[in-house]
Amino acid sequence: MYVKGLAAFAAALGVGLLSGAAVAQEVKQEKQSVLGNATVSPVTQEQLNAADKNAKDFLLTNGNYAQTRFYPGKQIGRDNVKNLHVAWIFQTDVKESLETSPIVVDGVMYVTTSFSHVYALDAKTGQQLWHYAHKMGPITVYCCGPNNRGVQVLGDRVYLATLDSKLMALNAKTGEVVWTTNIADPELGYSETMAPTVVKDKVLIGTNGGEYGIRGFVRAYDAKTGKQLWNFNTIPENSVGVWATKDATGRDMHRNIQAEKDVLAKIGDPYAKLGGGVWQNPSVDLATNRIYFVVGNPSPDLDGSNRPGDNLYTNSLVSLDLDTGKYVCHFQYIAHDVWDLDAVSPTVLVNVKDKDGKTIPGVIHAGKTGHIYVHDRKDCSLIRFSEAMVPQENMWVLPTKEGARMLPGANGGVEWSPIATDPGQELAYAINLHQPMTYHVESSAYPNGKLWLGGAFKVIPSEKQSGNITAVNYNTGKIKWQVKTPEPMIGGILATAGGLVFTGEGNGKFAAYNSSNGKELWSFRAGAGVNAPPSSYMIGGKQYVVVGAGGNTQLDYKRGNNIIAFTLD
Amino acid sequence: MFRKWMICGAALLLMVTATRAETIEDKVAVCAGCHGADGKPVDKTIPTIWGQQAGYLYIQLRDFKRGDRKSDIMQPIATQFERDDMLAIAEYFSQKPWPDLGQPRAPKDVAAKAVSASASVGCPACHLDRFQGDGTVPRLAGMGRDYLAKTIADFRNRARGNNPGMSDLMLATSPDDLAALVEYLAGL
Numbered sequence: 001m002y003v004k005g006l007a008a009f010a011a012a013l014g015v016g017l018l019s020g021a022a023v024a025q026e027v028k029q030e031k032q033s034v035l036g037n038a039t040v041s042p043v044t045q046e047q048l049n050a051a052d053k054n055a056k057d058f059l060l061t062n063g064n065y066a067q068t069r070f071y072p073g074k075q076i077g078r079d080n081v082k083n084l085h086v087a088w089i090f091q092t093d094v095k096e097s098l099e100t101s102p103i104v105v106d107g108v109m110y111v112t113t114s115f116s117h118v119y120a121l122d123a124k125t126g127q128q129l130w131h132y133a134h135k136m137g138p139i140t141v142y143c144c145g146p147n148n149r150g151v152q153v154l155g156d157r158v159y160l161a162t163l164d165s166k167l168m169a170l171n172a173k174t175g176e177v178v179w180t181t182n183i184a185d186p187e188l189g190y191s192e193t194m195a196p197t198v199v200k201d202k203v204l205i206g207t208n209g210g211e212y213g214i215r216g217f218v219r220a221y222d223a224k225t226g227k228q229l230w231n232f233n234t235i236p237e238n239s240v241g242v243w244a245t246k247d248a249t250g251r252d253m254h255r256n257i258q259a260e261k262d263v264l265a266k267i268g269d270p271y272a273k274l275g276g277g278v279w280q281n282p283s284v285d286l287a288t289n290r291i292y293f294v295v296g297n298p299s300p301d302l303d304g305s306n307r308p309g310d311n312l313y314t315n316s317l318v319s320l321d322l323d324t325g326k327y328v329c330h331f332q333y334i335a336h337d338v339w340d341l342d343a344v345s346p347t348v349l350v351n352v353k354d355k356d357g358k359t360i361p362g363v364i365h366a367g368k369t370g371h372i373y374v375h376d377r378k379d380c381s382l383i384r385f386s387e388a389m390v391p392q393e394n395m396w397v398l399p400t401k402e403g404a405r406m407l408p409g410a411n412g413g414v415e416w417s418p419i420a421t422d423p424g425q426e427l428a429y430a431i432n433l434h435q436p437m438t439y440h441v442e443s444s445a446y447p448n449g450k451l452w453l454g455g456a457f458k459v460i461p462s463e464k465q466s467g468n469i470t471a472v473n474y475n476t477g478k479i480k481w482q483v484k485t486p487e488p489m490i491g492g493i494l495a496t497a498g499g500l501v502f503t504g505e506g507n508g509k510f511a512a513y514n515s516s517n518g519k520e521l522w523s524f525r526a527g528a529g530v531n532a533p534p535s536s537y538m539i540g541g542k543q544y545v546v547v548g549a550g551g552n553t554q555l556d557y558k559r560g561n562n563i564i565a566f567t568l569d
Numbered sequence: 570m571f572r573k574w575m576i577c578g579a580a581l582l583l584m585v586t587a588t589r590a591e592t593i594e595d596k597v598a599v600c601a602g603c604h605g606a607d608g609k610p611v612d613k614t615i616p617t618i619w620g621q622q623a624g625y626l627y628i629q630l631r632d633f634k635r636g637d638r639k640s641d642i643m644q645p646i647a648t649q650f651e652r653d654d655m656l657a658i659a660e661y662f663s664q665k666p667w668p669d670l671g672q673p674r675a676p677k678d679v680a681a682k683a684v685s686a687s688a689s690v691g692c693p694a695c696h697l698d699r700f701q702g703d704g705t706v707p708r709l710a711g712m713g714r715d716y717l718a719k720t721i722a723d724f725r726n727r728a729r730g731n732n733p734g735m736s737d738l739m740l741a742t743s744p745d746d747l748a749a750l751v752e753y754l755a756g757l
Contacts, residue, residue: 096697096698115703136704138623138624138627138656138659138660138704139624139627139628139704139705140624140703140704140705141624141704141705142704143694143695144694145694145697146697146703146704163704187628211734403741440737440740440741442733442736442737442740442741444727444733444736444737445733447637447731447732447733447734448635448637450731450732450733450734451695451732451733451734451735452733452734453734453737453738454737455737455741456690456737456738456740456741458689458690458741458742459688459689459690459691460689461685461688461689553693553694553697553698554691554694556688556693556694556698559698
């Protein structure tokens with residue numbers, strides 16, 4: 001075929017074949033799936049419900065349905081963490097941005113890589129049990145890397161959402177595909193990087209695409225068949241809202257409400273291409289049968305001129321009924337956002353003190369703004385917001401053609417990185433970025449599923465960037481401790497009953513800190529960026545901590561392909 | 570250069586009108602006239618399509634047909650193809666080896682300037698590590714220098730209108746930085 005093709009067009013042009021084979025400069029390694037025959041224990045709904053008390057497994061992306069990322073085991077503690085060492089290293093076939101949250105079920109670990117590969121590993125030895133290499137469709141449209149953040153297991157099925165916007169169930173024993181469902185059309189800018197959340201035979205999934213003029217959603221699919229059960233549009237047909245002029249913290253956002261109203265009268269409600277992606281997992285309140293998640297930025301990111309109104313429910317906390325997908329409540333952090341300082345990091349359900357000091361069910365979210373927001377779970381209302389974890393300057397200056405400087409930069413504060421909490425200490429732990437940027441605005445019409453930023457956010461090369469790990473008391477909003485890091489942080493964090501927090505940096509450092517005061521107690525150099533959330537589990541009476549070290553596309557941290565598990569002697 | 574373009578364009582027009590493509594080889598025969606029988610474009614302002622990302626090639630063909638991307642040469646060619654043809658053509662060329670155009674590496678100071686400019690607007694977030702591209706995002710590493718320069722200029726003045734996001738990013742980057750980027754990318 002190849003020779004015939006060359007001959008055909010060479011002949012057509014009356015020219016001879018040129019000698020010398022052209023050499024590819026880079027060839028991406030194409031791997032085939034390797035099926036296995038693993039011994040696996042089916043996961044029951046009861047196990048998932050009790051994941052917060054289970055130190056043996058790590059069953060959900062963020063530890064449990066409340067998404068506390070608080071691991072209840074304490075074999076590895078403040079006194080002995082200094083003895084932590086590598087138990088095994090597994091190298092994946094894909095050397096690209098690694099954001100996976102390892103899931104562990106009865107000694108079997110499931111990890112994912114960029115381009116939607118899945119591996120089942122022996123969690124004790126790191127030995128590969130099977131490898132699902134997703135055959136990607138030709139059309140993928142995504143911002144910020146070909147990432148995948150993990151899978152979830154229910155029964156004997158492993159649930160995966162892919163970069164080309166498919167939802168899949170795999171056989172947990174073999175890695176074979178059980179069913180595939182198309183979620184949305186990638187040609188219009190839809191893609192998937194989040195791990196699904198599976199609960200009560202429903203697979204919950206959001207979508208990326210806020211940079212491409214999609215209309216965002218959260219959906220539930222039948223875990224057995226892949227059939228869609230309900231759809232919630234994150235952008236309602238009436239997206240205008242209340243013409244809010246101040247953000248959640250009371251700062252003026254400099255909106256020209258009259259100009260927006262004039263545009264609204266001219267073009268109508270812009271809901272159809274208004275963005276509103278959902279990047280991360282919802283938390284599930286099993287007692288009230290509700291889910292809580294945050295919705296990302298409006299499209300286009302920086303140009304608000306053709307999207308009048310508050311752009312509901314972008315940049316908002318939203319709660320739905322789990323069974324029906326019906327709206328329960330929402331709270332918008334930034335109406336009519338023109339900075340991409342949206343809501344991405346997953347919500348966490350914890351009991352919190354209300355304004356009268358009474359303990360009530362709460363939901364918290366760490367924003368790109370650098371604040372941790374604390375809400376009443378009943379009606380989504382804001383109880384308090386924390387001190388800023390990163391420098392804030394010139395908020396909310398409007399983007400200009402030449403570029404207006406404002407802090408935080410558009411990556412945050414807290415990006416998609418999940419936070420951890422330690423309810424006993426009333427602390428939330430967040431990793432932050434500090435990237436001074438200028439915000440530029442340009443105007444263009446909807447580009448049919450292409451990148452639609454409405455301008456640019458530019459890192460200012462001459463200004464120093466940094467990161468930090470911050471512990472915030474969510475009942476007071478005060479910062480308890482903060483550790484500065486040399487580079488902006490992205491990935492995730494884990495808190496443990498052993499009085500520790502574990503997190504990694506783009507320079508390859510992975511470290512444990514005293515969760516009460518931030519003192520560094522142990523560290524390891526992974527050789528590539530540690531930009532993924534850690535997990536922990538136990539096998540044969542030994543606690544392990546595991547994390548991916550594969551770098552990060554968005555911040556261009558050094559790529560690698562390692563899954564590294566650590567344990568004590 | 571003008572003469573080369575004339576010959577390339579005339580050959581194409583003849584072929585477009587004279588043949589009805591059947592097999593994939595027939596369908597792609599027309600492409601070699603400009604993009605090169607060995608994958609090396611016959612003119613420096615013509616892009617490399619051998620080894621390019623399939624999703625990107627498909628989207629460009631689609632956009633030429635829709636008129637979202639303007640080209641007197643490419644529009645009549647793309648117009649005769651249906652979506653499946655375009656996907657097949659894109660896949661065909663993506664499987665070819667990327668040709669080495671023999672462009673020199675950028676000097677260190679130019680490379681440093683380019684990397685800083687790239688990091689500032691986040692090029693690798695879409696074009697990925699070492700600018701290899703993926704899916705609908707093109708490979709830029711080793712692309713022809715003149716084509717890169719022309720494309721950036723076309724994005725800046727919005728003559729190329731099928732990716733306004735790229736126009737926005739190019740407009741936010743200084744001409745000096747863009748010149749460094751062109752040299753750097755061509756030499757990768």
